[in-house]
Amino acid sequence: MAPSQMKALVSAPDHTTEVKEVSVPKPEAGEVLIKVSTVTLNPTDWKHAAFMSTPSQILGCDFCGTVQDSNGTDLAVGTKVAGFVHGGKYEDRGSFAEYLKARADTLSKVPANVDEAVASSVGIAGYTAAQALFSRLELNLPSKTDTLPALDSNSPKLLVWAGSSSVGQYAVQLGRIAGYHVITTASPKNHEYLKSIGASETYDYRQEALPELISKQNPTLSGALDCISEGGTQSLCARSLGSSGGTVVVLLKPEKEAIEVRNDVKIVHTLVYSVLGHPFAYGKAAYDEATVSAENAKLQAFTSQGIFRHLFASGLLRGNVIKHMDGGLSGIPQGFKYMQEGKVSLEKLAYRIG
Ligand SMILES: NC(=O)c1ccc[n+]([C@@H]2O[C@H](COP(=O)([O-])OP(=O)(O)OC[C@H]3O[C@@H](n4cnc5c(N)ncnc54)[C@H](OP(=O)(O)O)[C@@H]3O)[C@@H](O)[C@H]2O)c1
Known part of the structure; x- marks a missing residue:
């Protein structure tokens, strides 16, 4: 009791x-x-x-x-x-x-x-990464596997800006488990750890002309998650996408400069509270019953259907x-x-x- x-x-x-x-x-x-x-x-x-x-x-x-x-x-x-x-x-x-x-x-x-x-x-960070990657960017869901899928030169690519952030650590791991070649940014002292959890390419976000370097090396890159989403990082992500553009998911309010930097890139906001299934207001935005029910339903693969439980148990997901x-x-x-x-x-x- x-x-x-x-x-x-x-x-x-x-x-x-x-x-x-x-x-x-x-x-x-x-x-x-x-x-x-x-x-x-x-x-x-x-x-x-x-x-x-x-x-x-x-x-x-x-x-x-x-x-x-x-x-x-x-x-x-x-x-x-x-x-x-x-x-x-x-x-x-x-x-x-x-x-x-x-x-x-x-x-x-x-x-x-x-x-x-x-x-x-796993709470805010894991659920946000899952919502951003699998509901917003619509990546292929990770299977309930015990081994990492092999990567080759045809593997799809994903950019996680700020891989050492809490959301970023989950995004790097979930992206790799889902079979993506993950490109990420962080301070150099954190690169080795990010490689150990699945990043294929790591860069220092302070490097000059980094977006152009990432874009040139990854011409098919079409999806990014910006785990900072303020102070200009949204534009850096948009500029990093490959020659056909694509989608950048952001965790804070979309920035005007980022929306305008490329007309072949969409800036899409995500808010993790919507997966809880309760209608709510957040600033000027209202999340109604239909929206939160749909967001909750999409996350069920990870919660009640057990992807998170399975990936933690298998040791593939380290949180x-x-x-x-x-x-x-x-x-x-x-x-x-x-x-x-x-x-x-x-x-x-x-x-x-x-
Ligand atoms: N919309 C949503 O649903 C939602 C959900 C979760 C979080 N958020 C928001 O997302 C943001 C991140 O949250 P979090 O908990 O993941 O953050 P966090 O763990 O507190 O982030 C710390 C990390 O940010 C990195 N960093 C700082 N400035 C950077 C830059 N300019 N470029 C790349 N990396 C940088 C640092 O990397 P180094 O140490 O390697 O330099 C550090 O490891 C917060 O603003 C949070 O409020 C929104």
């Missing part, structure tokens, strides 16, 4: 945060109650706390935990699961808490051989590189500061909760 009260990190007046005693959430139809064991942090967590949340909203998206109340779904009590919720927007929905409620069909079962912090990192942090819920604001100061490089901050 879950208690009626729990501790959670919530937004407080003047865009501060506090650990507070709140009610344990009550799962709605199709949702389960989860006892949270480990959480990981994303830039959206501190951005919600600093700019978007109003007081008393539970912060946090990513989690790994165990089902405490299956609430009529087919997820048995005690099943270990990972995923994410839209933290920082509701008073009864957020992962930086001892318990959370989440839709059963948005969860990934966690194999026993997988570290909980790694499993938690994010984890940096373990101290202090539980009350230590998380230190993590926000670390991220906000731009210190994150090839690392995912993880906190043990219960």
Whole structure:
């Protein structure tokens, strides 16, 4: 039996945060109650706390935990699961808490051989990479394989700008597992690791004329995921595509300069909260029932149909590189500061909760 009260990190007046005693959430139809064991942090967590949340909203998206109340779904009590919720927007929905409620069909079962912090990192980063690559760029889905497909000179190509970011690490791995020749950018100190998880070509994003070099060497390249999507990277991605143009998926608002840089390149935005299946508003954009249901359905291959579970169990998917942090819920604001100061490089901050 879950208690009626729990501790959670919530937004407080003047865009501060506090650990507070709140009610344990009550799962709605199709949702389960989860006892949270480990959480990981994303830039959206501190951005919600600093700019978007109003007081008393539970912060946090990513989690790994165990089902405490299956609430009529087919997820048995005690099943270990990972995923994410839209933290920082509701008073009864957020992962930086001892318990959370989440839709059963948005969860990934966690194999026993997988570290909980790694499993938690699949939430925002893994689901975003999957949505961007397989729903937006419409790449071929990875099969539930135990071995990597062979690559040759005819293998299709994919550009992941910022492969060392959390989303980028998942995109490099999922692209390679799906049989793509992955080209990526990162600081040189991170190139060796990115090659070890599947990148075929690595470049320093600070290099002069890099887009023209990538484009010249990869004339058939027609798809890119920009894991930074601000400060001009969208244009760099557009310029990197091969001679026939193609599509660049972006994670932040499309930039005018990028839309205009080539008329044979489409800039397409993606927003991972849409896979959760709840209608919601985000800034001026409204995500209605039909849109979120369709996005949720497309992600089922990875969640309820088990691609993530299978790829983690087989060891092909290694998730994010984890940096373990101290202090539980009350230590998380230190993590926000670390991220906000731009210190994150090839690392995912993880906190043990219960
Ligand atoms: N739309 C959505 O649904 C969605 C979902 C997830 C994330 N996001 C957004 O996407 C962004 C990335 O999130 P994240 O958690 O993946 O990031 P992250 O892990 O915090 O990114 C850190 C990495 O960014 C790299 N980097 C910084 N500037 C770069 C540049 N100019 N070119 C290439 N790489 C650069 C650094 O690489 P080096 O250390 O190698 O230099 C570092 O490893 C955030 O703005 C986040 O809010 C949006």
